[in-house]
Amino acid sequence: MISRRVTSTAIATIAASAVLLGLTGCGTPPWLDKGSASSSSPSPTASPTIRTITNDLATGSTKRALTAGSIGLTVNYWSDLAMDKWTAGANKPLSFSLTGALTPDDGQQVYLSKVSAVVAVSDGNKSLPAPAPIADQASITPGYLIKTPYSYSQTFVLPALDPKATSVTLDLTYELLLQSTPTSAQYAKQTATDTIVIAIAR
Template sequence: MRRLDIRSSRLAAASVATGLAIVVLTGCGPSPWALQSPTPTVTEPAAVTPTEDVAPPVPNDLSSGSTERRITAGSVTARINYWSTLRMDLWTASALKPVSISMVTRVTPNDGQDVYLQKATMVAVPGNATESFPPLSPQVDESTLTSTPGYLVRNPYSYSQTFNVGQVPAEATFVTLQFTYDYLVQTTPTSKQFAKQTATDTVTVAIAQPAADDEPEETEETEG
């Protein structure tokens, strides 16, 4: 009887040990909170760096040294070349700025009638990106010939002249040159009657800005 009791005790102990092992294995599983979805991360938007306002480029029809135009007034077509003997970096607000022109014309239909330039006018209007300043005094070249009604400008004869742009406001970044040309055209090759035609053109030239090193420096006053 003692042997059976010992065997029964061993079986009971083995059963208890097996139960404990099951409990231990069960306790090793993932915790309930580990199965939950992670908290979403909020990403702050990247800070936008404000961009500095960039001034638009200043137009300059003489940036290459000269410019050629073809303008039409009625039956007259004029080919005009504009240039300056002063370098563009010297076209400052206070400088005397020369503008030269050379002109030749033709007539359509060409029956042999002549074309005369009676008057050429230039008006300089300074300005910048935000405002226009009062125009400078007009410069006029008007024919005073008595033998002809004006300057003969029919090809191959040409007209040349130089106008000057005076001082403009320091705030000006360009100057617009407004040209007006008054022509007299023979009605027939032998006629002493003339028809008047007027043409206009515009040339914009940049005003050179002083370098930063050229700006006056502020001086600090020291006590004696």
């Protein structure tokens, strides 16, 4: 009986030792090894910066609704020169037409006395030399009749720009005269503004 107990105890001891040796041979699990985890982590890489150039005439034309007091303006912009031809060295025509409406409408007329555009040129990071402002001053008094069904149309031509130009911005100002009453020779001045950004093709 004593020899059997000794034998059983010896077998149990040998089995426990084998399990211990097996665990020792496996080493530290990867999820507990901080050193190996940090060394295998990929280092972050910088993403390239993508700069989007705005182009309000990307589809060939654009339409705006502007307000100046009780006057509402509908302005259409387009160019007869394809956008891929809007290079820095080309003469670039910007055409536009506008018509006005009153809310409320008591029968007065609406006139355009002047339209002007201040031009800004950019290379995407800084401003570049720009052409002089463009303007059309009405040659008749009190101005051009623009109340629906009448309208005004014009084309401003942008000259050659700096070869590094990537976009051109036009800040447009529409100076309007609103008749005080349907039979009056007195007018109230109103102003509407708009901004058009056009990409320069390479």
